[in-house]
Amino acid sequence: MGSDKATLDIGGQTVLQSLVDRFHAVSGEVIVVSREDQALSVRGAKIVRDNYANAGPVAGLHAGLVAAEETVNFVIGCDYPFASREVARALIGAVGPRLAAVPEIGGRLQPLSAAYSRSCLPVIEAFIESGRRRLTDLVEEMSCVRVSEEDMKRIDPTLQSFLNVNTPQDYAKALEILAGSSE
Numbered sequence: 001m002g003s004d005k006a007t008l009d010i011g012g013q014t015v016l017q018s019l020v021d022r023f024h025a026v027s028g029e030v031i032v033v034s035r036e037d038q039a040l041s042v043r044g045a046k047i048v049r050d051n052y053a054n055a056g057p058v059a060g061l062h063a064g065l066v067a068a069e070e071t072v073n074f075v076i077g078c079d080y081p082f083a084s085r086e087v088a089r090a091l092i093g094a095v096g097p098r099l100a101a102v103p104e105i106g107g108r109l110q111p112l113s114a115a116y117s118r119s120c121l122p123v124i125e126a127f128i129e130s131g132r133r134r135l136t137d138l139v140e141e142m143s144c145v146r147v148s149e150e151d152m153k154r155i156d157p158t159l160q161s162f163l164n165v166n167t168p169q170d171y172a173k174a175l176e177i178l179a180g181s182s183e
Contacts, residue, residue, distance in 0.1 A: 005165055006040060006078035011178055015081045015165070020045045026074060026088050031067050033060040055128050057112060057135045062124045065116060077112035081174050082160040090155050091115035091147065099123065100144035103152050105162045111135040113162055114144075 006016040013021075020030050020042055030045040040047060048067045052059040061075060072095045074088035087103075092115045094101035099120035103110045112135065120142060127138050152159060165171050 004038070008079075008081075008165065008171060010081045010174060014042075016040065016042055016078050018081065019076060019078065019083060022083070022085060023074070023076070023088065026085050026092075027070060029069055031064050031073075032078075033063045033067075052128050054133075056133050058124060058128055058133055058138055061111075061116065061135065061138075062121065062128065065118050065121055065124070068118060070118075072115055072117050074115050075112065077164065079165045080113055080161065080163065081165060082163055082177065083113060084156055084161040086155045087113070087152065087161045088115070090151075094145050094147055096145065098145050099142045100139060101147055102139050102144050103147045103149070103162065105149050105152065105159060109136050109139055109146070110162055111139045112164075114139070 007014050010018055016032065020032065021044065023030050024044060032040060032042055032045045032047050034040050034047060034049060036049055046067060048063050050059040050063050051066065052062065064075060065073060072092050074092055076083045091101045091103070095115050095117055098117070100114055100116045102114040123142055124138065127141070132138070149159070160177060163170070163174060165174050
């Protein structure tokens with residue numbers, strides 16, 4: 001992307017602040033995980049740091065779950081500007097006795113827009129300590145519910161909740177969507 005995705009402007013505020021504000025309606029506890037070198041300014045969230053250096057999103061997932069008070073938590077990447085509360089609630093409810101509920105959109109797992117039980121912490125720790133880092137590999141090894149694209153479309157017919165802003169083109173698309181929704 002060329003810049004910190006969390007600080008991109010979406011509708012007059014950063015993507016990160018927009019997500020924090022939106023998810024207070026799901027839980028009074030919103031946790032933001034940041035890298036040691038990342039200075040974030042966000043109100044209404046508890047900011048925690050990764051516990052494992054150079055372990056990427058898996059370390060972020062671990063740090064967030066360690067800090068969480070809830071048994072099951074919705075996890076969203078900072079670059080999903082349209083993540084929905086309804087999707088979060090549905091995924092949290094889908095976890096049941098499993099360790100996670102992960103949507104599969106376009107044939108790909110979405111581990112950064114999923115719900116995780118704190119019970120998966122030992123699995124995550126063993127995964128990191130084995131030297132592995134890919135979040136998708138972790139989820140594929142975990143006892144998780146794979147939530148189908150069709151099930152997600154019942155909640156979010158356009159699947160905008162899963163629009164991930166990774167490139168300037170993705171960001172332009174997000175701004176177009178935002179402009180269209182305000183008309």
